[in-house]
Amino acid sequence: MTLTHSSADSARGRPRGTSRQSRAGVAFVAGYTLLLLAFGVLPTCYAIYFAFTDAGGTFTGFSNFVTTAQDFRFVDSLGHVALYLVFWLLSLVVFVVVLALLLHRLSAGPVSQALRFLYYIPGALAGAASVLVWLFMLDPTVSPVSSLLETLGFHTFGEVIAPGNLALLFTIIAFWTGAGGWIVVMYGALNNIPKDVMEAARIDGANGWQTAWRVQIPMLRKWIVYMVILAFAGGAQLFVEPQLLSLASTGVAGRDYSLNQLTYDFAFQMNNINGAAAVSVELLVVSLSVAGVFVARSGFFDAD
Amino acid sequence: MASRLLAGSVLTVFVVFFVLPVVWLLLAATKTDQQLVHDNPLSFGSWHALKANWHALTAFQDDAVLLWLRNSAVYAAISLVITLCLAVPAGYALAMTEFRGRHTLLIATLVVMLMPNATLVVPLFLEINAVHLIGTMWSIILPYSFYPFGVYLTYIYFTTAVPKDLLAAARIDGCSEFGVFRHVALPLATPVIALVGFFSFVANWTNYFLPYVMLPESDQMPIQVGVGSLLSNVPSFNPTVGTLAIERPQLALATLVAITPVLVVFLFAQRFLVSGMLAGATKE
Numbered sequence: 001m002t003l004t005h006s007s008a009d010s011a012r013g014r015p016r017g018t019s020r021q022s023r024a025g026v027a028f029v030a031g032y033t034l035l036l037l038a039f040g041v042l043p044t045c046y047a048i049y050f051a052f053t054d055a056g057g058t059f060t061g062f063s064n065f066v067t068t069a070q071d072f073r074f075v076d077s078l079g080h081v082a083l084y085l086v087f088w089l090l091s092l093v094v095f096v097v098v099l100a101l102l103l104h105r106l107s108a109g110p111v112s113q114a115l116r117f118l119y120y121i122p123g124a125l126a127g128a129a130s131v132l133v134w135l136f137m138l139d140p141t142v143s144p145v146s147s148l149l150e151t152l153g154f155h156t157f158g159e160v161i162a163p164g165n166l167a168l169l170f171t172i173i174a175f176w177t178g179a180g181g182w183i184v185v186m187y188g189a190l191n192n193i194p195k196d197v198m199e200a201a202r203i204d205g206a207n208g209w210q211t212a213w214r215v216q217i218p219m220l221r222k223w224i225v226y227m228v229i230l231a232f233a234g235g236a237q238l239f240v241e242p243q244l245l246s247l248a249s250t251g252v253a254g255r256d257y258s259l260n261q262l263t264y265d266f267a268f269q270m271n272n273i274n275g276a277a278a279v280s281v282e283l284l285v286v287s288l289s290v291a292g293v294f295v296a297r298s299g300f301f302d303a304d
Numbered sequence: 305m306a307s308r309l310l311a312g313s314v315l316t317v318f319v320v321f322f323v324l325p326v327v328w329l330l331l332a333a334t335k336t337d338q339q340l341v342h343d344n345p346l347s348f349g350s351w352h353a354l355k356a357n358w359h360a361l362t363a364f365q366d367d368a369v370l371l372w373l374r375n376s377a378v379y380a381a382i383s384l385v386i387t388l389c390l391a392v393p394a395g396y397a398l399a400m401t402e403f404r405g406r407h408t409l410l411i412a413t414l415v416v417m418l419m420p421n422a423t424l425v426v427p428l429f430l431e432i433n434a435v436h437l438i439g440t441m442w443s444i445i446l447p448y449s450f451y452p453f454g455v456y457l458t459y460i461y462f463t464t465a466v467p468k469d470l471l472a473a474a475r476i477d478g479c480s481e482f483g484v485f486r487h488v489a490l491p492l493a494t495p496v497i498a499l500v501g502f503f504s505f506v507a508n509w510t511n512y513f514l515p516y517v518m519l520p521e522s523d524q525m526p527i528q529v530g531v532g533s534l535l536s537n538v539p540s541f542n543p544t545v546g547t548l549a550i551e552r553p554q555l556a557l558a559t560l561v562a563i564t565p566v567l568v569v570f571l572f573a574q575r576f577l578v579s580g581m582l583a584g585a586t587k588e
Binding site: 018023024025028033038039040042044047050095102103105106115117118119121123124125126127132133135139142143144145157180230233234244263267268273276277283284287288 | 412485
C-alpha cells in the first residue's frame, strides 16, 4: 500500500485517471491505517505475544492459559459473565423487537416519535453515570420505587445487591442505557420494509400478530444479528458496572466479578501481565468467533 | 381493543422504566441528604439545597470536579477532531476509490470494529508504556482517535447515498482528487460527519476502563473516573469513609454534571440520529 504500487499500475498501462485515484485513495486512508496498525493490530499482536511467553520473554506454550484457568476466581467470573450475557441478550432481543413493533404499529405520529426519544434518553448516561443512577434506584432508603423493592422482599441495599442478583441487575442497567438506541434502529428497519409486502400480507388476511411473526421479524433478522453481535462483544467486556459496585458495597461484589476485572487484577495487582494477556486473548477469540459465526450465517457484513 | 390496551400499557411501563430514574436524578440534586431519605422521592427540594450541594461538591479536593470536566473536554475534543480528520476521508476512499489493499483494509476495519475494545486495554497499556506516554493525555487521546465504527459508517454512507457518477462528473470538469473530496463529497457528507462525531464523542466521554488504567493521578482523571472515585467517598455506600465525605445528593449532582455535555450534544445531534442510523439501515 505504498505509492510504488500505483506507479507500477500505471506502468502496466492502466488509465491515468485510475492511477491518480489510486494514489489519492492511499493518501486518504493513510492516517487511519496508521491508527489501525497502532491501536488495533499492534496491541492484538502484543497480547498474543505476552499470552504465550513468560515475564522473561521465553515461549511458554499454553501455560499462562492453564495458570489463569486454574485461578480460583476464573471459573466464577466466567460463569458470571456467561449468565449476564444470557440475560442481557435475551432481554435485548425480546423487548427491543416487541417495543419497536408496537411503536411501529402506532404509525408515524408524534406519539411514536416522542416515545422513541424518551426511550433513548438514558443512552446519554452510559458509563459510570448509569451505574451511579442505579445504585440509587436499588437502594430502598432513597429509591423512588422503594415500595416495589420492599414488596419483592428487599429492605436494605445489601439485600438488593446480593451476589446472586448481580447478573440481573447488570442486565437492567445495560438494558436501560442501551435499548433505546436499538429501538430506534429497529424502528427504522421496520420502516424500510416495502409497503407492498405489508399490503400483500394484509390482503392475504394476516392479522397484526401474524404479520409481525411471519413478515416483519424475518425481515429484521440481519439487524437482530447485528445487535446480538455488538451486544455480545460489549457484554463480554463487563467492567465498569461491577467495578463501581465493588466500591459501593464494601466487599459484597468483589473486584473479581467479571473477566475484565480479572485481567485488571492480574496485570496491576498481581503483576502478572502474561496472565492478563492470556485472559484478554481468550475474550478476543471468543468474541470474534461468535461474531464470525453470526456474520457468516447472516451475510450481514458482505463488504462489497 | 384489548390488544391496543395491552400495547399501550406495555409502552407506558417502559416509559416509566426509562424516564423515572432520570427525573429522580434531576430532583435528587436539589435535596439535602435527609430530604432524600424522608421526602417524596419525586418532590423538588430547594434551590438553596442545590446551591449548597454544588458548593460541597466543588469544595471536594479544591474544585476537582471542574478539573475532571475540563480533562474530559480536552480528551474528547482533541480526539474528536483527529477522528473526523482521519475517519471521514478513509471511509470515503474505501467507498469511492480503487487502490491496492482496499479490500484488506475494509475487512480489517470490520474485524476490529467487532473486537471488544476493553480486552485490549492491558496490551494498550503495555504498548503506551513502551513509548513512555503513560500518564500523559496522549495515552487517552490517541487510542480514542482510532474509531473504526466511524470509518464503517462513512463507508456505508458513501456507498449508498452518493452516486459515483457525481464524482466522475467533477473529475471530468478538471477537479483534482482532493478537490472532488473537498468540494463534492464533503458537503454531501454533513449528516454522516455529525453522526460519526456524535457517536465518537459519546463513546469517548463515557469510557471508563481506558483512562482508569492509563491515568493514575487524580488531577488527570476524566469526569467518569472522577465520579467513580467520588462514589468511594460516600458514607452510605462506603461506611469506611472519614471526614471528607460526600453526601448522596452531591453524588447525584456530580452524575448530572458528568452527563450534561452528552445531553447537550445529544440534543443538537438529535435530528441526525434517526436519519443517520437509517443510512446504515438502507444498505442493500
